[in-house]
Amino acid sequence: MRVAFFSTKSYDKESFKHYLPDHTHELTFFEPNLDSKTIALAAGFDTICSFVNDLLDEKILTKLSELGVKNIVLRCAGYNQVDLKKASELGLKICRVPAYSPEAVAEHALALLMTLSRKTHKAYNRVRDNNFSIDGLTGFNIHGKTAGIIGTGAIGKAFCKIMLGIGCKVLAYDIYENEELKSLGVTYLPREELFAQSEIISLHCPLTPETFHLINPKSLSKMKDEVVLINTSRGALIDTKAVIKALKKRKVGNLGIDVYEQEEDLFFQNLSEEILLDEQIARLMTFPNVLITGHQAFLTNEALAQIAKITLQNLDELAAGGELTNEVKWKSKE
Template structure:
């Protein structure tokens, strides 16, 4: 079987080809799958999608019309896929329900530490032989309060690191995680977590109930000197409200690995183009904002697990099996 894969990064390509080696042929493209590029999928029974592909109803109908029967998403999140439409069209959809939680948790801490200790600003200065310490003062995390919004596998890994720093732990989730409780975490309501935390890290899926969970009201409840980290999904934060909060001189620092309108921007070189997203451009002007391009997951360990699970999902589809990764499961191929 021939498989077409979209949004494949250079460092990911060899791992993806090896995962299917000897079983299927995979064509790797660096294109984002959307309404403009969907004709390239014609004739491919299996489409391997990435997190920034746009699989809305129009794209899904075009895929089904071109012979696609299975979509293998190389990500945990699937908010970019219109699942009801996929099911109505008889498309099988699977995702990667889990991979190394340490990749994202450790990167969230890398952002938190870099923001707190002004590492990027310090490096820029020393490269110009400016060794002054003015404006570089940070704070000890020890003894301060970490608020973790979402305490699943990634959130609990973040919490273990926070406990190692000797921080007071607050959590908010639909269900309490026994591992976090054993570390001394106290589960509180969202408003209290926002109000009492010195460091807030977001580890929630993007759902209708979590969309813009950090909005203007939430930001107003936070301490003026809080550090806010988001390695979850860009849509968890109302970016316009965040800009207005930063313009008001509030928040000690912000670390963002995701952005709500990142599709078509992240993973690409836009350095020679005019940035038409005014909100993203404005965020980049704040010296206390550190923005990376959705790389928290990007370790050899995590990407290897992602592509291996994706390959298993395709094999399950071929064999007519389902698993915990299955999102929609029409009939198997003839």
């Protein structure tokens, strides 16, 4: 199959080229995101491979179909960026990577939490300036805290186990309760009760119409003062304006995010010589108790290897024309 890769970086090329000799596909890598300005690059390809911030709305999907594209393979687990209904109408096949390394993302959530709790990022910068003062670096123990985990799929499950290992009381909310986690001591609660009881809240659920702005003025009002929020899932789970207000009032004591609801124009790019036009993320970066990383939670050698392997497997299955293990289909609500 002739495949056009969008939003590719050096690490994508390295991981795919390592496993490509075992497959017969012809891969062409494009650095730009897929959008209305770059869609012409898809001409002549029967398949495109996209990432989290590539636009796959009704207009883009229609144009892709007109260009002769038949298949879309996602190098990610989430598919909220895809208009599945339109894809179904156009006969486009969609596949994803349902799980690549749950531990990679869960460990990054822990890294955000531990950095905020002990201010190691600030200590690192001080020491590099030969400043060995520890004034202002007082942190807090994670051990003994109550951690609330929203979503206990593969990543949320891994994070629950990490927090249990640290010595936290772990609460969880999910539509489907995990019996293994319950046997380990995780307590499932209604979401509102979890908000009210947790000192640390970490988001590990998909972005759906039901979870859009899950963290909003109403849910924030139910939380403890100085709550710690961690988000390594999808940016739009958090109402950024509401969280900024909560930070100013100290309702949110610490915020660690690897995702941001307007990240498509920012993340995965070097903007160090540019003026930052996004006022919300600029405001977030003024808070000393906010830690932001640029959607790197997935970025480990192990995860990249799995993404490449499963994506190439998806391409093999599409080429064979048989059953698709990781197909994503639109489901009517009727």
